[in-house]
Amino acid sequence: GAGVSQSPSNKVTEKGKDVELRCDPISGHTALYWYRQSLGQGLEFLIYFQGNSAPDKSGLPSDRFSAERTGGSVSTLTIQRTQQEDSAVYLCASSFLGQSTDTQYFGPGTRLTVL
Amino acid sequence: GDSVTQMEGPVTLSEEAFLTINCTYTATGYPSLFWYVQYPGEGLQLLLKATKADDKGSNKGFEATYRKETTSFHLEKGSVQVSDSAVYFCALSRETSYDKVIFGPGTSLSVIP
Numbered sequence: 291g292a293g294v295s296q297s298p299s300n301k302v303t304e305k306g307k308d309v310e311l312r313c314d315p316i317s318g319h320t321a322l323y324w325y326r327q328s329l330g331q332g333l334e335f336l337i338y339f340q341g342n343s344a345p346d347k348s349g350l351p352s353d354r355f356s357a358e359r360t361g362g363s364v365s366t367l368t369i370q371r372t373q374q375e376d377s378a379v380y381l382c383a384s385s386f387l388g389q390s391t392d393t394q395y396f397g398p399g400t401r402l403t404v405l
Numbered sequence: 406g407d408s409v410t411q412m413e414g415p416v417t418l419s420e421e422a423f424l425t426i427n428c429t430y431t432a433t434g435y436p437s438l439f440w441y442v443q444y445p446g447e448g449l450q451l452l453l454k455a456t457k458a459d460d461k462g463s464n465k466g467f468e469a470t471y472r473k474e475t476t477s478f479h480l481e482k483g484s485v486q487v488s489d490s491a492v493y494f495c496a497l498s499r500e501t502s503y504d505k506v507i508f509g510p511g512t513s514l515s516v517i518p
Contacts, residue, residue, distance in 0.1 A: 323505060333494065333508040346505065381449065383506075390498040391437045391456040394506055396449040 292316070294397035296382050302403045303372055311367045311400045313382030319395075321388025322365050324357060327399070328378035336380075339365060340388055372404045407432040409509035411495045417515045418485055426480040426512050428469075428495035436497040438462075438471050438478040439506065444491045452480075452493070485516045 295314045303309050315322050324336040335349040339359045350356070354372075359365040369376055379399040385392040412427045430436065440452040440462070453462030458473035467482045478495060495509040 332510045335505040335507070338505055349505070383449075390500055392498075393439075393451050393454065395451075396441075398448040 294382055294384055294395050296380075296397040296400050298400060299398065300401045300403075302405065304405050305374060306371055308368065308370045309372055309402065311369075311380050311402070313365045313367070313384075313397060315363065315365070315382070315384030316395055317363075319384035319386050320362065321385045321392070321394075322359060323383045323385075323394060324365070324367050325381045325383065326378045327381055331378075333381070336367070338388070369402075372402075374404045377402055377404045407436070407497065407499055407507055409495050409497055409507055411493075411509035411512055414492075414511070414513040415515060416512060417517065420487055420516055420518050421484045422516075424480070424482040424485045424489075424514070426493055426495075426514070428478045428480065428509060430476050430478065430495075430497050432476075432497055432499055432507075434500035435473070436499050438469070439496040439498070440467070440469055440478070440480050441494040441496055441508075442491045443494070443511075449494070485514075487516045487518055490514055490516045 297312045322339040326334045337357050338346040341362045354370045357367045379401050381399045382397045383394040385394045408431045437456045439454045441449045442452045453464040455462040455471035461470045469480045492511045492513045494511045496506045498506050
């Protein structure tokens with residue numbers, strides 16, 4: 291079956307603009323995660339969804355970041371008023387139930403560049 | 406808080422050399438432990454995992470054993486190939502249900518012919 295897909299693969303934007311990043315998880319996976327991978331920061335957790343609910347938003351770096359998930363499937367990460375420090379690769383992952391023993395399957399990521 | 410520490414890279418080895426990448430963790434209880442690999446230009450993929458103490462995960466010639474007494478999950482391979490060149494991430498997820506993965510900083514491996 292298809293893996294996790296993300297779009298766009300690359301996004302270049304100007305400082306101050308809003309961007310939306312999309313994630314399509316593996317069909318049937320109830321848990322969905324967003325991470326950010328940047329130089330010097332490694333892989334940072336952003337937010338976790340179980341179904342359409344987000345029980346853990348602890349990693350969102352500021353109130354400019356928000357995310358939603360609809361129909362227990364597609365998720366959108368929105369960054370408002372982008373800043374240069376938002377430049378990174380944004381990774382989405384999904385797992386079957388979200389239990390600690392589950393494997394998380396990662397998408398290819400969206401590379402965001404803020405000029 | 407919970408964390409993962411792994412040896413600093415980059416690591417450069419000749420083909421057929423023995424590989425060890427050290428990983429230690431800090432976590433309460435019994436976390437699940439993972440090694441993820443990121444090949445050049447590709448996304449993260451699971452290499453192997455172990456979900457309880459003394460378990461050994463293995464895949465593609467790589468092995469790692471969950472050592473609760475030393476809080477370690479060292480990655481080993483007996484004979485590396487050029488195609489193993491990648492960044493390797495040690496990671497854990499806590500014992501509580503529904504939790505994020507906590508990653509180490511990654512170790513870059515280059516294997517030269």
